[in-house]
Amino acid sequence: MGIPRIALVTGANQGLGRALVEGLAARLGPDDLVLLTGRDARRVADAAGEVARAPATRARVEGRVLDVVHASSVAALAAELAERHGGVDVMISNAIMRLLPEVSQAAQADEFIDVSNSATHAVLRSFGPVLRDGGRLLVVASTLGSLGHLPARLRPLFDGASLDGVERAVESWREAVRSGTARDEGWPRWLNVPSKVAQVAAVRAVAAERRERDLATGTLVASVCPGMVDTATSRPWFADFSAARSPARAARAVLDLVSADGVDPALHGELVRFGEPLPWHGGTPPTEQDRLLTP
Template identity: 50%
Template sequence: MTIALVTGATQGLGLALAEGLAQRLAPTDTVYLTGRDVEKITTAVRSMPGGGAKVRGELLDVADPGSAAKLAAQIHDRHGGIDVVFGNAVMRVGPDDDPREIIDGYTEVNNFGTTRLLKAFAPLLDDNGRLIVVASSLGTLQHLAPVLHEHFTKPSSLDELDVQVARWRDAVKDGRARSGAWPGFVNIPSKIGQVAAVRVLANERRDSDLARGVLIAAACPGMINTPTSALWWDVSTAPTPAQAATALLDLALGPLKPEHYGELVRHGEVVPFS
């Protein structure tokens, strides 16, 4: 029996990942489709095609400090462990958003939400389990001034990384980031922080995880044709969420490639962090 979970699964890529898991898994398996809005969760579960795995809706707001740990405890009680976790919850930022006004909520979901998910669910991974954080090729150090690299390379624990992300958040809020080396597009440091979180956790668990066939990785789905992406770029020819989900599902359900462990993976290839 396979147990899978997707965060941010009520629309877009998250919904496509939940549907793809349900289609690829067996009727004895369970896919947890999670989000922070009960009505949207219910609608998303009802939209799932018949056959395949059972899809179960659950509340999970990664911005809530206790939400991930609470659901992880419930899944542990029900199943003993988990096989596949996709961390896909994300707060989007638009071209007209003032970074100083949205940065608190943005980091709570995208960054602290990621570390909460990793802390809650990594200990539950069964043998041959997969924990994949959906990130971006923007999450590499080549997009950041070298003087800032140590913010994401020096931390040796998720708590230490959270401290660095909080310092960047505060610099955005009070305007110091504008006059320094930080990029104006807050998505860049945020995505780098997500990939760094995966790398930090992987460094702690690498030997034991690989011995058990476990994969912890970040994944870049590439450009996707969604209304939010269309605010920034021409995505008219980009893949749909369902098309973009294919490579991520292959990563989660295919054989383990040790070179993917702790790395950012795009279409089966490692994207170097530095």
């Protein structure tokens, strides 16, 4: 009998996060543990109970309250899992704040950056060191995470940056939004663009530092793009959902990375979409889309 595997998903009450928990619970074994996390205790308990009782579930499923905007809480959970279980095998950072089209982007920026970016930094710092050999640390991002989606003058802030450097760039962006200078500095109006680029850059920074050991031990650190997912978070922003995937279907490609034997070196540190790496320097600034979105 092997050592029980420990998996954790953030932002897992509903949508893609819940589908990832369901998939992990079905793919892992009876001795393994999947932690469904979120910040609302009642919703966490209800969701975890439903997944635990589902016919396809094989692994143990538990709910844990975790507000990812508090770095100390993220660190405490990582330390607890390291002490109790010797580390974690799967960490999927999926938490996101729902943006509302009827509210200005600037008014939503602080909380959005906290949930999408500051939390990503906390997860990478706290869970990277406790990831066991052969483990998976995945950050859910999107195709907007390619560097080319930023104007050329902003790209050096993220290209080749350390995690500390990415964090400084994010805080510079946040301050520009607060002060009303973001547009003059070239930052896209749509928060998702710099946020996703920063998420991917943060993953790249951490992965670069640990690449040699990770490849030797079959460990994967990467960001992932699940494609367009039909959820309450994305529906207000798109008129045509004919190509959208259900959360369960979108989760499969992410879970295939978790289940794969070994690690393809071409995927380590990259933004992975349906099993293939996306070019870091790809993409173009979404200027037309930007003009259509709430300023």
